Amino acid sequence: MTVKILTDSTSYIPASICEELDITVVSLNVIINHDSKREVDIDLADFYQQLPTYPTIPTSSQPSPEEMLAAFEKLTNDGHEVLGIFLSSKMSGTYSSAHLVKDLILEQNQDAVIEIFDSQTNCMQMGLMAIEAAKAAKQGASLNELLTLVQTIRDNSRFLFTPETLDYLKKGGRIGNASALLGNILQIKPILTVEQGETTVFTKVRTKKKAILKLIEKLKEDLEGRELGGVVVHHINCAAEGQKLAQQIEDELQTTVIIQSIGPVIGCHVGPGSIGIAYFVK
Known part of the structure; x- marks a missing residue:
């Protein structure tokens, strides 16, 4: 069997x-203006183009x-x-x-x-x-x-990502109004992660360029003395940035990197322009 x-x-x-x-x-399903659609049936380019025009963030259901x-x-x-x-x-x-x-x-x-x-x-x-x-x-x-x-x-993997803007986290109720405003004014870029099943802040930097460098730095730190099991570059409607980050990782680590867009259920809470990496070590 x-x-x-x-x-x-x-x-x-x-x-x-x-x-x-x-x-x-x-x-899972995405609910847009009371219309429920299966996530896998949604055209990503169209969804992310329309997302800024929605009065409220789409919701999701199992x-x-x-x-x-x-x-x-x-x-x-x-x-x-x-x-x-x-x-x-x-x-x-x-x-x-x-x-x-x-x-x-x-x-x-x-x-x-x-x-x-x-x-x-x-x-x-x-x-x-x-x-x-x-x-x-x-x-x-x-x-x-x-x-x-x-x-x-699960115990030896990590997911790190940085949003282009904090607006979607704010609209989705994931962070407080003050934090969102502060980040937008001072150009603070949070790097987020998932720990114990919940999204949390891993660290904060001042620019997106520094955030990208931090992602690679943490990956290399976790790899010290260990073997890379697999690595994926995630992006939300910013394929060129995803390809650039993947190339950086491939050049530095001499490994193959999967590039994959994030769909609406997760993407609507983080927003277009977000980029990150998921990986595990052996």
């Missing part, structure tokens, strides 16, 4: 990798129960064990919903084997967990071995 990996759309794993590794993705149930049922009905890896339980009800679906399936099929894992993060910090688990599953790793693997990656 093989193990299959299921994750949610806020992992932002490139579609080609999901196809190659047979990773199933359930989509995957529909029907989509979640269908995804798990397909895998278990095909005879697979399932490892579900979802965004932080402190950020969304998706993790909780996955547990409800698991219980429902087990009531109907006692032979089904499902484990639900809280990534305690989002974006490709979570995506790297799903990718490495899927690779190991293809090599025949057991479900218990995969749980140990994703736990290890």
Whole structure:
């Protein structure tokens, strides 16, 4: 019996990798002017072009129960064990919903084997967990071995990002008005991270150029005496900046860097022009 990996759309794993590794993705939803759309069905360029015109920040909701149930049922009905890896339980009800679906399936099929894992993060910090688990599953790793693997990656990974402006964090209620105003006036650039499942400030610098240098500096610091497992450059509607940062990392570390845009569920709270890196070390 093989193990299959299921994750949610806020992992932002490139579609080609999901196809190659047979990773199933359930989509969160974005609510714009009372209209709900699956995140994976939204055109990113159009969304970020329209985002500044919205009177309020779009909201999001977890995957529909029907989509979640269908995804798990397909895998278990095909005879697979399932490892579900979802965004932080402190950020969304998706993790909780996955547990409800698991219980429902087990009531109907006692032979089904499902484990639900809280990534305690989002974006490709979570995506790297799903990718490495899927690779190991293809090599025949057991479900218990995969749980140990994703736990290890979670404990040895980091997601650092810096927003172009604090306006979206302010509108989304993620920071206080005074902090947003201060940052915009003094051009303070916060570098944010995710710790224990919640977004927090890693450090602050004065310019975006210094923020980019700090991202690379921290990556190299975490790598001292260790091996890089994987690294991703994230951007929100600023592909050229993402490519430049990826090239810097590739040149300095002699490694391949994935470049991936961030979708609306996470992106609407951080805003266009934001850039960051997700990585894990062995």
